Structures are given as structure tokens and as C-alpha cells.
Amino acid sequence: MSTSQTAFLKGHGTENDFVIVPDPDNAVDLPASLVARLCDRRAGIGGDGVLHVVRSAAHPDARSMADAAEWFMDYRNADGSIAEMCGNGVRVFARYLQHAGLVGEGDLAVATRGGVKQVHIAKAGAAGDAGDITVSMGRAVLPEGDVTVSVGAREWPARNVSMGNPHAVAFVDDLDHAGDLFTAPPFSPAAAYPDGVNVEFVVDRGPRHVAMRVHERGSGETRSCGTGACAVAVAAARRDGADPAVTGEPVAYAVDLPGGRLVITERPDGAVEMTGPAVIVAEGVLDADWLAGHS
């Protein structure tokens, strides 16, 4: 048990919420069991995941990126599992760095397990408007091959999209057909996603405007998923016959999620950008006895 205090913050991006643990020197032991307890909405702080804020030079998974990005987002899902990337997480991570006075408005690079991501913190607007945060997520990869997802007796073909992490995007007639999403929707073939998958259910709302729900690997149904919104926008663009690499023009989709709207733009060079809000809600100190109970 450590006698030093462990600080935390709570933040969200379109209501995809995170417990933020600032730990520049990588001194906090964060086993999966502690991550799960931090994310517990009754016995912990509550969140869809944990953003462990570490200097790249201090973390073995990020040391090789330290020259390109000072800070490493050590992201964990609510069940304690590690994911390659979290799109809303990296925007909230940048908001934390700004909140802590570690960076200002403008551009910064953040190291993630999915590589170094370029982030832009927009100038704050009127009172109460912190300004949006944009992240360049890199290219979407769309492996060939049929994938199917199901909920109860309903079954849909899904598009396999990787945003660094795996997604199955199913276009449905009604978002309610996804049901309560208390459990992960089954998919096939199993070989398509050996490490599990995030599943998105999508409906059209208008030209280049969709709405979605998501069941996240390791976190359950969440109110938003940034990588999911990117996967959905790219899958919708291909379905709609829009490919910026062919036309030379960027393609943008508005993606409505239960927690708010993200705007996803795919550039002719393949880069997928995501823009939306990111908010710090609270900060405090973990109770030492509570923490000791989990060591």
C-alpha cells in the first residue's frame, strides 16, 4: 500500500466517460482488478475506461515514441483489459493535459498503443464552450470477408473495419433492434475477431448523417465510441460509393450517438479525423483505505 495520495479526475467525450489517473512517472500500480473497481459505477468512481496519463519515456509500451510525443495514453477498458486505441479517450486525454496546464491550445502529439496521434485543441468559445478537440486517427482498414452479427433472432451482415482496434458495423432498420445490449452481440466467423470486437448498429438520418449505438469490447454498451464513429463513417461512405482516395475530395459524416454528435472526416490521403467536445467534470483524491482494499 502506498502512503502517497493518488489523484484522479473524471472526464467525458460525448458521454463516453473516463477515470483519469495522472501518473507522469508511471509509479501507480494499475492491475486490471483496480481498473475495474475504479470504473464500477456503484463501488468506484464510474467510467467506461481509465486514462492512465504517463510520460512516454516512463512507460515500456511508449518509450520508443518518446521523441515524437511527450505523453502516453495508457488506455484500459472498464473490465481492465487493454485496447489498442480509444478515440474519445485521446480527446479527453488532451483536455486533461490542457486543464493541468501541461499543454495549451493548438497542436500536440499523443502516444497511444495505436501509434502517435496528432491532436488539435481548438480555441475556447463563449463562456461554457471549451472548444472542440480534433484527433487524426490514421487510416481505416477494411479487411475483405463476410461478417455477421446477431441479436436474438435478428442477424445482419456487418462491415469489418479496423481503426487500430476491431469493429463490426451493421446497418439496421431501427436502433431498437439492437435490444438492451447487456451482453456482447454474437458474431461469425469467430476467426474474424480473435480478440473480440466492438459492434456498431447504424441507421441513416439524412445525407452523410447517421446515428448509431455501440457495444464496446471490455466496456458494454457506451453512450459514445470515437473509433466506432470513425468505423461507421468510413463504412457508410463506402456503402454510399464515396471514396476520397478516388475523388480527391474529403468526405464528412455527422455521427449521432446517444451521448452527442461527432463529425468524422476522411481525407484523400486516407487519414480519418474526428472532432467533438471533451470535458473535465471533477477531480479529487482516491481514499487511501479504499485503494488499500484493492492491492
Ligand SMILES: N[C@@H](CCC[C@H](N)C(=O)O)C(=O)O
Ligand atoms: N470508447 C473508445 C474505444 C475503447 C476501446 C474499445 N472498447 C476496444 O476494446 O477496442 C473510443 O472512443 O474509441
